Amino acid sequence: MGSPEDENFREICKYWPDSDIYKVLEANWCAAFVYHCCMKAGIILPIRYPNHSYRLAGVGAWLDWAQLPETNFLYQDGYQGFKPKRGDIVIFEKLLSDNSHDHIGIVLACEGNRLLVAEGNKDNKNFSSVVYRNREHCIYGYIRIDDSYQFHFDGKYIPIV
Template structure:
């Protein structure tokens, strides 16, 4: 899998980090009487998404989602083993929580790798207790400095108009008339979040939702490529609709619902606009009047280019997603890897 990483520099970095974490995970598994091979595999794959795409956000959820089909297709693991691997990778960022044995092995292996590869560096407050415990477990002398938090704990964050920023970004990119071909630099940027083999071809004439995802990420609405336990990735329109109607989001509105009127920065979901399929297209609203909405879309009319133009407000529009400006991704449920 490492050999499939395109960048030689990232390939070298991957070898150092992933093999290092894998070795520590295997050793910790031996000490804790867990499956060493399983722990080594978890360590080897824990940050696979970053080294595949170069995207740093959500290493746990995105790496778990990226390696899931690869491991499944190998037919080497039982369902229980596959679940353990994916859960450990998914939860790697929950360092302040105590979870299952393999989740804890990976988190401890990560802080060990970081510390032993960077002696003399300061250790974050989040990792101090974990590192101290694992060093004592391995009878390694403690010799590190804890980062000091000088914040008062009462910082005031000014509200940011992320929806306005989303609209500005979508409008600018829409006007670029991006062509959905590998030779177009912006199209490659849009595709970079999706780790599938041959993604340029996969998304060709089918990248309206990927355009929305890209614009959201640039605007600060940060989301993993698949909301945990969802059926589909956010490269598909249905995934956006599913996410927006979750109890923890409730961002979906019908036009006129309780006085709702489309606004700049909303995401529009179309219904059988271009095909006979439900929720078959999406875009970002830039303006609205009684009859029309001005939208920025990737893959306009499935013609494989971006554009800014007017659509009939009442024709084949299912509804709208209005993301709260203060929305931050947080998942507190039980992660259940899909088969």
């Protein structure tokens, strides 16, 4: 996994038109994995939210997108009774590095203070895996995409040049 020779990795990368996408995502594809899972689940998202700088192949773009007024999908554990559940997207905070929001995955289960999470590029080791993570450690927040969400944009699109 995590190399252009791997069919599953090519499937994850197919959404991005860059000729060097395999190099761009090399050892840095956890957010692309989440994007791919969303698309497979029927949640249609743009590769880059219109008029924003970053693409959903990066964790920061997911965080920005989830906080937009038209989405408002970012939640903190325990806030107003929020508890992570299957299908939520978890954004980790300094889990693998000293950088903010450095990893992302999909919650498969919440069991007490443990989360069962599907991750791409697990621990920056270039493979996908299902792992348990501590619910009380290194978590920035959760994205819960509303079941009725459909991407729609009717503003003026300004391409990045």
